[in-house]
Amino acid sequence: MRPIDYTAAQDTKGAIEKLAARPADAVAIGGGTNLVDLMKIHVQNPALLVDINGLPLSDIQEVDGGLRIGALVRNSDLAYHPLVRERYPVLSEAILAGASPQLRNLATVGGNILQRTRCSYFRDISQPCNKREPGSGCGAQGGFNRMHAVLGTSDKCIAVNPSDMNVALAALEATVHISGPQGERKVAFGDFHLLPGSTPEKESVLQPGELITHVTLPASRVAAKSRYVKVRDRASYAFALASAAVAIELDGKTIKDARVALGGVGTKPWRSLEAEKALIGQPADEVRFKAAAAAALKGAKPQNDNAFKVELARRTLVRALSLAAGIA
Ligand SMILES: Cc1cc2nc3c(=O)[nH]c(=O)nc-3n(C[C@H](O)[C@H](O)[C@H](O)COP(=O)(O)OP(=O)(O)OC[C@H]3O[C@@H](n4cnc5c(N)ncnc54)[C@H](O)[C@@H]3O)c2cc1C
Known part of the structure; x- marks a missing residue:
């Protein structure tokens, strides 16, 4: 004991x-x-x-046309908030695609952002894992790695960031607000989580003693038409094999603006600027969506059991883009 x-x-x-x-x-x-x-x-x-449950961090407020979301807002409260459903539907859909109602009622925004990987080698202390015990090795490489990442991997770690909410926050260009012994600072969501590289035990820029206090979402026209698609082994209560958070703004049939992030395939929530570039200024059709999906997965490095994820992620992204553009 x-x-x-x-x-x-x-x-x-x-x-x-x-x-x-x-x-x-x-x-x-x-x-x-x-x-x-x-x-x-x-x-x-x-x-x-x-x-930290007694801290005054449970509010959702409208600020400058965007949202300020306290770190202790429960996942359910965020997903069902009227402004989230209306202006950032991808965030609502992503949260509701995760876990179960009971878990979402308890889980907080800060905890969801920082949730640890579900890698079975990380979660089994009899196995080697560089993330849990630096220098011990990576059991997943050469082991059973069907659920593991194909993007952002290193020779030290191939564990997936498992959060659905994080994928939506990446696409929505959220900002993470941090308070600590040195004062307050803010970090763009895309810079908050770290790639594993040679130090997979360091998962975010958060330092000892620091807390996430809140997250802000910018006012966004593109976010109004945003969708989350998650593919998993069973219809609910399962982590993503591949997921996509997308937002599209159309000018007639042309894509004026776009945001793309992937889940289930990256070692961190995976914003794809390459896919966005392939979409903006182009017609909203399946040909362009497939080109964007190819661009998003271009750098994929599959392992022995998860090559299927590359094609699955491409198709998931095409599906999400088709839904957001209203042509599915
Ligand atoms: C059976 C099961 C199925 C699940 N399925 C899914 C799924 O499909 N998709 C999905 O996305 N998630 C899923 N989850 C994970 C779930 O979303 C997370 O457990 C939850 O979001 C964590 O939030 P929490 O507030 O409980 O975090 P905690 O457990 O309280 O904390 C998690 C980590 O965050 C740190 N932390 C918490 N708040 C702060 C803060 N404000 N500042 C700094 N550090 C902080 C803690 O120290 C800890 O390290 C599942 C979980 C379970 C148990």
């Missing part, structure tokens, strides 16, 4: 002080749906849990 200390913070400053005082072994707990799971299987072993 390992003792664990627990403390409930009352405000952001207090939470940061408690986290910063024990940078090596303190973690924040939001909904706990990911963290507690990982503690039960000894993958994460914090000695101090700082409960």
